[in-house]
Amino acid sequence: MTAKISIRGVTKDFSVRDHDEPFTALHDIHLDVRTGEFLTLVGPSGCGKSTLLDLLAGLTAPTHGEILLDGVPIEGPGLDRGIVFQQYALFPWRTALANVEFGLEAKDTKKRERRERARHFLDLVGLSGFAERYPHELSGGMRQRVAIARSLAFDPDVLLMDEPFAALDAQTRETLQEELLRIWEKTQKTVVFITHGIDEAVYLGQRVAVMTSRPGRIKHVLDVEFEAREGDLRADARFGDYRHVVWTLLRDEVAAARQEAPVG
Amino acid sequence: MHLLKGLRRVAAITLLAVVWEVLPRTGVVDRTFLPPLSEVLTALANLAATGELLDHTQASLGRSLAGFGLAIALAIPLGLLIGWYRPLADFLNPLLELFRNTATLALLPVFVLLLGLGETSKIAIILYAAAWPILLNTIAGVRGVDPLLIKSARSLGLPAHRLFQKVILPASVPTIFTGIRLAGAYSMLVLVAAEMVGAKAGLGYLINYAQFNFRVHDMYAGIITISVLGLLFNVLLASLERRFSTWRATS
Known part of the structure; x- marks a missing residue:
């Protein structure tokens, strides 16, 4: 390798x-x-x-x-490269879905594709039902899942x-x-x-x-x-x-x- | 629980109303200087009926909102700038400390000297008073953004202006709104003082003029109007503030 x-x-x-x-x-x-x-x-x-x-x-x-x-x-x-921090570093004013979209926005991905990809990765970390929740409405484990999905979404x-x-x-x-x-x-x-x-x-x-x-x-x-x-x-x-x-x-x-x- | 709390709040105000009614009537206080509430309310109704009250209220609200609006338009961008550029903050900080600790009304004569007795000086002093809480809160908001969020955004290679737009700005919104709510209160407080100097209309003018001409009932009517107005303004801004900071609920 x-x-x-x-x-x-x-x-x-x-x-x-x-x-x-x-x-x-x-x-x-x-x-x-x-x-x-x-x-x-x-x-x-x-x-x-x-x-x-x-x-x-x-x-x-x-x-x-x-x-x-x-x-x-x-x-x-x-x-x-995508980073996942110990303290999640989620943006508290964004929903789980919008958090996952963040990196894609930085990449200038089109809105539709952004939505789609974000949903896909939320699904991958097992949070399909929590897309519209804000970080303060999620448990620590769920927040970290969102953070992982966010780092995966822009495909580093x-x-x-x-x-x-x-x-x-x-x-x-x-x-x-x-x-x-x-x-x-x-x-x-x-x-x-x-x-x-x-x-x-x-x-x-x-x-x-x-x-x-x-x-x-x-x-x-x-x-x-x-x-x-x-x-x-x-x-x-x-x-x-x-x-x-x-x-x-x-x-x-x-x-x-x-x-x-x-x-x- | 809510009902009980509501009752208690009403109870305190009712008590005040009763005391205000009873003390002058029983002669404990001189009713020449503090007429019973019912008489004051009658005077208020009369002022409202003649349209005089509306004219004064409009004049006052116009000034207050103009100063308040200008304060928002000027202080937020300035605060963002000072909060973002450290060297600018370091340079301006002694000046900010000096002015924020100077009583606003101490500067009223200066405003009148420089801008005359007309509307300009009145709106300017309201603008000045309202700008401080917005400016200071905006600076604090920008400075107070969680460094980890900045680091997280920076690790994605976000350029400075987008970092500002996507992280710094939304993160500071609740703090900025606290400043706006405070500014709303200040703009009403300073208004009255401003209208006591060289005004021909406005609630401050009404209060001052009524006192001068010994229309004590009208004076109290003016005071009640301005306090209700201030209260409503604050309730409105507080609910706006809540709406913009829901995400801060438990962080």
Whole structure:
């Protein structure tokens, strides 16, 4: 498989007020994401996961190094990537349907086609009956479904997800994880999924990239292979093994992160 | 529950009416200066019958709405501009702080000096008073837009002007409307004071002129009219505000 995203020697420094020394969030990151792959990224809190996502989204630029998308350096945000945020980021004055249409408006899609596509993707996330509801009339899980539909609707190649299920209760989270896998298989998107949950990372990812504590680096990339991705994956003996490997990799980093004063 | 609440509200006003009727009649207060409510209402009816009240009300509403409308037309675009361009906000902020803390009516003589005693100065002072809450709320509205929504829209590669149109503007509408509602109240409050200086018509003029000529009943009739007018205006704007901010219900 070819690399969809290629992160090459990326370092990100931030200047901090009242400090001469810049704050290094990410240090010399190397990572390739294959076309159509589901890659999860785990790391202790404050390791720069979200910074990496901002870089992939083109919302900020790396201090050193470069990120290639289909071999071309990322120079800004674009509709070839869709982001799903932890806090949904739905527009509260728009209905579910109008929220899903948002990205299509940015793409200057005609109104009729916009409606149609938006309905199709609301349907895909199981919210056909809620098109005219406003975000405040929906539960957290439903809001995140709308957000996912919104990101899929304008048909990006890459889906960037920043701890999208972290704010949901355990049951809703599991349901949405399953559905996300279903949608991924159906749409063939390349997914970069950030999480701090080990179970989630192992359950969703074909590969799990483990990050170090600040400054964030890629510590290890683990291939996760199951015979079949059906049934109760979490009960699979190999799930436990993978989980343990990631846990061991993370343990030292979490300890290291605790030593530091929490920044960012 | 609603009925009870409604009754209680009516009860307080009824109480006021009764006290207003009884105190002058029993001689607790001098009825020369505070005639019983029933007499005031009779005077009000007379003023209404002669058409005098309508003339004054029209004059007042005309000024008030002109100032209020101009304030909306000027303050919203200006507020959007100041809220959006940080350097402009930083530059203007000391000035805004200075003027918002200056009592509007302290400037009335200045307006009269510069613009004369006619309509211009009256509408101008109403415009000035009404512009502040709209301006400040618009700035606050633009500044207060959830950064995540901006980030989300920006990640789609939306250019600045469309970001403004599709995110900043709709997100600030409820806050701007709060400013408009406040401005409505201000425009009525300042109106009376403006009409007390060099006016020949208007409810403020009526109140002032009646007091001058010892038509105490007419004075109170004018006061009642203006307070009812203010109340109606506020109810109207509040319901408009609610309509435009339904989505803010629980966020």
